[in-house]
Amino acid sequence: MTIDEAVAHEGPFDEALERFHRTGPEFEGWLSNHGPMAVEALARNGHDAQIHAWTDDYLNRLDERPRGLSPITPEGWRDPLGDPLRTGDWIDFFLREVRERPWRDVLDIWWPRLLPGIAAGATHGVIRVGHAVAALEVVENEPRIEEFGHALAYWAARWLPVPVVRPQGGADPAAAISGVPAVGDQRFGIRSRIAQLDDEFASAAAKFAAGEPGQERAKVEQIADAAVAFYATHGHGQPTMLVHAATAPNAVARVMPLLRPEHQRPSLEAAWTATAAVVAAYRPAAEVSGQRVPATPEEVIESAAAHGGEHVIKFADTAVRSYQRTGSADALAAAQRAIELDA
Template sequence: MSAPTYTAAMDEALGRLTHIGFDQGGRFASHAPMAAEALAALGFTDAVSDWVEWSKTARRYSSEPTPTARIDVGDESAWRSCLGRYRRAADWAATFETQISEHGWHEVLITWWPRLVPGLSGALTHGLIRTAHAVRGVSATPEPTPLQLRELAHGLGYWAAVYTPLGTGLLGRRRPAAAADIRTDVIDSALSDLTARNAGIYASSTMSHPVPLVHTITAPSAVRLVLEHLPTDQHAPSYLAVLQASEALLARFGTRGMGCPDGTPTEPEPAHLRLDLLAAEAAQLRDEHAIKLAEAASREYAVRNDIRYLSASWALMERLKRF
């Protein structure tokens, strides 16, 4: 039997995940839809179904919440007052399902992306990341399935519910330039600079928990996934927002054991690194962050042939095995 297509694998996975809520373990973002999509994108479509069933057993997911009240997206003061209110997550998801049904996924994306980007740091950037994985899903086919569209609505809904405005002057750091000062033709290169630096920092540092700093790589990489679907005037603000979020994460979680602040890799040795082996190792390990980082690292490596991406992915998996 041949392996299922990406869309078929994801439709089956999303169908099996419709009952789960927005969090796992009581306080962490539900990673199942994101990891399943990353696994499919890595080419392991035949492993997605089994991974989902394993995840449902191994992780403690909340139940899918029920919407309680309508959010009036036509009244800016009304919907803005609902941003960052986690108890309204189901209301936000239902709202986006309606909006996508009425206006199409792309119109909803370009309307709401700039509204949500200022709050992308909430929940360790998982609203942004889940949305980006869903965008890749709906854009992979001329006719997205209802489950794919639902997942995009839930990604946007979760993002709106955990919306947390980015601070300025993060822990004394100089504020990045304004969006108007960033040329749109250098955004791709700037994202590579950011992800490669952060990957090098991750690979060469020690930390009490292996996961938080992973998002300094996966969040900018998630922005890259979506840029092609956005107007160019949204590119620079998106880059600057994820840059600030990355700096905040480094300031909060990377102050101890920062082995190499300039991001130069020191270990593991390049001989240990092969893209195909890293992806297979992540799939076998089954950990959500290992899968997501392996996918992001593979994609970033394809843009810029920098060993730091592979070093970070390998380092995460080794740390997870010991954690």
């Protein structure tokens, strides 16, 4: 079974989506519901046979889908943006949107509106949208269209703006990531850490080279590649959170072929800002290098699926995509490191 055939299989994957749509996008407070994202990665990488059991186990951790408080109208979307108390209203709103118009039209309207808040849910909003789009590009059916609506709703409810960095330097992604300074106080959560991003951060992040027009998607993929490699030596700083420095730009890259030309550069800038912000928030004081047992992409995915951790599965998927682009064993080593660290 090929990767595309796996994700096109309208059995375990779509059934899992229907089950997850009875749950909320978060549980136990701020924890993100990774179910739809993880099962998409499992299906696309040929592990759809594991989806039922994985879903059964994960559902035990989740909360029910939240109810709405007051309907959101197409004209009145700005005030509830970023209000998690309106999560149920956002779900209702976007399910109406995707049922009444083509999902690509909904993406065209809402991507530029949501993009400035790319830090939403510790970047899980845009990541969930990326997984939803990846599935829809293979098969368009009701569970996948509704998953796209749920993903947009989560992004809107947790919308968190970050001052977008306008790259204007000459550094490649690896060098630019290396130069991003850590925030001073790493005791608290991501909102506290993002609030500490200052002029020193902006100056360092601006050294990234954005490239010429038409290169935006390739540059975003390079950001993901560099963040994957960074994880291999720095993931111990915060094994779970540093995953998102790579999975967020990976999600943006998945969506970019569907975007208008005028949305390409803002998407690149937002993706780089998200990666730089996560690195600044969680980078450790020192790197750690280690020997890894050589592995194939198939073995890495198999190990991640056997581990079962939602972040491990998503990061392994991102790392394998990086390996397919670069041929770098460092990408596969990074996935092994995530498994070792129990990300």
